[in-house]
Amino acid sequence: MKTFYHQLAFIFGVVLLATLLLIPYFARFHVLDDLLNHYSNSKPSVINNHTSPRSQWDHTRKYLTYLPFEGISNQFFSLQNAATIAKRLNRTLVVPPITSNRHDHLATNQPWSNYMDLEHMAVHAGVDYVEWHTIKFIDHASHAIIETGSRRNKPKAWKARAEPFPCQVIRNYGQDYFLGEEDSIGADFAYQFLLDLKPIPVPGYSLQDDEPVTYVGDIVERNQNSTDPVICLTFTFTAQFAPGKNRWDISWEEVGKHIHFLPQFASLVEDLVAFRFGLLKSHVPHPSSPTNIGTSILNIDERAETPFSSKLPYKDYIAIHLRRGDIGVKCVNQTISDCVVPLSEYKEHVDLILDGLLKDGVSKQKLPNVVLVSDTQSEVEKAEIDGYGWYRLDHTNDPNLLKASEVLGPFSPALIDSAVLTGRGARWVIGSRRSTMSWLAAMRLSSWYNTTIIYPKQSKQQTAQAATMESMVILSFKQKARQQRWQTNDSAYGSIVTWDEDEWLYFEQVAL
Structure with missing residues (x-):
């Protein structure tokens, strides 16, 4: 009889011990399950590389882009100059959108292809191109963050999402152009596309040079053998193709006249x-x-x-x-x-x-x-x-x-x-x-x-x-x-x- 009670007590003890051991496990599982349910129904509060929009570059191509400048006509001239430079460097032009300026105060942008026949340009001028909205998609969460600040007052969440973007300084449009000017359309574009601009010199120059880089020949020569997948130029609007020439007539004949409505x-x-x-x-x-x-x-x-x-x-x-x-x-x-x-x-x-x-x-x-x-x-x-x-x-x-x-x-x-x-x-x-x-x-x-x-x-x-x-x-x-x-x-x-x-x-x- 004693043996029976001893066996029963032993079994009860084993069950009690197992229960005591399993309680923390089930409690932990329940907590984790609640946490998973919570995160599956909410947005992450920490921004990281996996949730931040990033530019999607084709690694089999080399690109050239630029910063837009001033009103729509000036932005057009910037486009045609940049397209001509991209053609001479045998690079794909990445076209920024039409960007708000001091004449409209709209704080927005639209692709050029909404109005202009860029395909006609590509065929007749021989310029390979893509537009920025096909390279980088700005999601709704990023849009909401962008709308809470400006290029002169960047929210912390914007800084966490933005990607560093080096840009070669043309005509001494450098640090002040990015940060200090009241009317910097290029910086507005970069802000809207989560690009954290970093001014860098044209190869062979420095940002402190007394003679600003102006002529397209110098820009092309210094970048001809560049292995950088993406080259950005700050200011193509007044880049000149030859001394004593109107700064647009050469690029107009090569590219601009082929950009029709x-x-x-x-x-x-x-x-x-x-x-x-x-x-x-x-x-x-x-x-x-x-x-x-x-x-x-x-x-x-x-x-x-x-x-x-x-x-x-x-x-x-x-x-x-x-x-x-x-x-x-x-x-x-x-x-x-x-x-x-x-x-x-x-x-x-x-x-x-x-x-x-x-x-x-x-x-x-x-x-x-x-x-x-x-x-x-x-x-x-x-x-x-x-x-x-x-x-x-x-x-x-x-x-x-x-x-x-x-x-x-x-x-x-x-x-x-x-x-x-x-x-x-x-x-x-x-x-x-x-x-x-x-x-x-x-x-x-x-x-x-x-x-x-x-x-x-x-x-x-x-x-x-x-x-x-x-x-x-x-x-x-x-x-x-x-x-x-x-x-x-x-x-x-x-x-x-x-x-x-x-x-x-x-x-x-x-x-x-």
Whole structure:
């Protein structure tokens, strides 16, 4: 009997001991299970390399990228210069998006391919390219962090997610360009893409060199044999390809002239203008902004109907670019009244064109309409323009333009204005001589249509003086037959001035 109780006590003791040993195990398992459930239903609070967005580079290719600069037209010139450098280095160009600047204060970006035919550039200019949004995807969590700060006030979470990104300093745009300037578009782009910029010199130079790296030949020579998978340049906007040359004409001929507007976008802009003058087909009540603006002209079969082929014959118009805004800062050694051209002088040029057509036998009913794009904020000036009967593109009130901006994105107003200046119907274009938007329009007009731009307050004497300067270029062209009279009657209508002494001084000063 005692043996039985001894055995029972032994079994009870073993069970008790096992229970005591298993309790911590089950307790630990339960705690771990709760923790796993907790983390599976929540976002990690610690940022590490596995959760931070990183640039996805193809290791079989070598890349070149750059930092955007200032307004959209300046960003375009930066793109064409960088594309030409990438071509000469046999590297793939990584194109930054159109980035917010001091003219719009939008704090955002959009890919160039939303509006421009980059595929056309790739084929005709021989430039291999990708865009930044295909290299680096910014997730929602990163977007939320970016929105809590700025490039001048980077949150700790941004610093934890950002990747170091060395960039070669061009034109002495270095540490101050990244950190100190109030208007550093390149640094804004880097902030939006979680790139922690690190200024480095062009190989063979130092950041303290008195002579800034300016010429493309030096940049290409020093990077020709580089094994770096990615080369970044800070400032391609004013990189010069040859001494005594306009800093854009070489890269324009090699690359820039091949960057056209997407066909469907250009067609939409035509509809916006045509609708204003009652020229659309009757079954089209108003221009509809396509959610997908279309693909490259290269993807359209030559036999297929293009966005333009079904249109009625497009009526000619006079396009005007009236630049206001901060144009006064370019008035070097001039008073504002002498530098900023009054609206009345634009009106005089319009009247000259219309009077000339009437003398040539054109009836009043067939005279061209006048379309004006401007950033003027003057209500007096707006009323005067409207009083002339001109079509002033009003992106803040016109329902069609508001719809286009809503569908196409925040940079569509500026791109629509640019497309108006170089549309198929723009047979006469009157520009603002101190605006890069007008300069870009002038270059497009000459390359695409073999026509020229008119600059008010540009006398024969000014044209002759400008022709002697190394820092500008005069491009002369054969006019179309309908414009021949302007070339013979007044030489100012037969040339394009895209650079002058005041502008040269301005850009030399800001580049130091």
